Amino acid sequence: MTLSPRLKKTVDFAGKCGVVADIGTDHALVPVYLIENGLYRKAYACDIRPFPLKRAEEYISSRNLSDKITAILSDGLKNVPADVDTVIIAGMGGEMIIDILSSDIAHSGSLFVLQPMTSINDLRLFLYSNGYSILDEEIVSEHRDKKLYSVMKVKRTGEKAVFSELDVLLSPALQLKKTCEKDLYIIKNISSRLEIIENLKKSNFPDLEYMKKTESEIKLLERCLNAE
Numbered sequence: 001m002t003l004s005p006r007l008k009k010t011v012d013f014a015g016k017c018g019v020v021a022d023i024g025t026d027h028a029l030v031p032v033y034l035i036e037n038g039l040y041r042k043a044y045a046c047d048i049r050p051f052p053l054k055r056a057e058e059y060i061s062s063r064n065l066s067d068k069i070t071a072i073l074s075d076g077l078k079n080v081p082a083d084v085d086t087v088i089i090a091g092m093g094g095e096m097i098i099d100i101l102s103s104d105i106a107h108s109g110s111l112f113v114l115q116p117m118t119s120i121n122d123l124r125l126f127l128y129s130n131g132y133s134i135l136d137e138e139i140v141s142e143h144r145d146k147k148l149y150s151v152m153k154v155k156r157t158g159e160k161a162v163f164s165e166l167d168v169l170l171s172p173a174l175q176l177k178k179t180c181e182k183d184l185y186i187i188k189n190i191s192s193r194l195e196i197i198e199n200l201k202k203s204n205f206p207d208l209e210y211m212k213k214t215e216s217e218i219k220l221l222e223r224c225l226n227a228e
């Protein structure tokens, strides 16, 4: 089975271990890949909605993996057994990922692989402020670079991190990366901020604090453009 670059990076960050839970599994592509490739011995394919869960069950059964992958109807991690080593939450908004992490303690010792579709800076801020450490982060591109995705490998340390304004825009692990995808991500972030500033300038009552913050973020981002 071939996964999209986004999901391939997600499974690569999950590595090889014992029991994995895929939250918001939809088609169950991720758990099926991890089990078929012998990377995990057991998986929970979890979704909040019955229809995607049924689709997941059908796919799992079509691959003869019903003895190794259990489909669970669950809002986030609520109905997920505690024996998991790794929790994957991919293809969801950053706010939803924050909600799921905030309402759970039973799985806090797991490795988390997070792939937010939106609110990425909010998610990084939440992680730093709530005792999680971003061990690794990479930007993956799809559709000829039209779509860029962040994938993060995260562990809860329980220690509140000291972090900078730049760390919210790019995690320290991502700052160290020298890839074209990272540069494209930075350029996209700079462009959206330039647009914000243009719009603020057109406004009769521009929010000057917000403008200053946005300009400062652009400067920080520009300094990180460095792919070889």
Ligand SMILES: C[S@@+](CC[C@H](N)C(=O)[O-])C[C@H]1O[C@@H](n2cnc3c(N)ncnc32)[C@H](O)[C@@H]1O
Pocket: 007, 023, 024, 025, 026, 027, 046, 047, 048, 049, 052, 074, 075, 076, 077, 089, 090, 091, 092, 096, 100
């Ligand atoms: C866009 S799909 C992502 C599928 C797959 N994880 C991926 O990355 O391609 C999002 C899935 O998350 C499920 N979902 C949304 N909120 C959820 C929650 N709180 N708990 C579990 N699943 C949720 C949806 O029903 C949907 O099937």
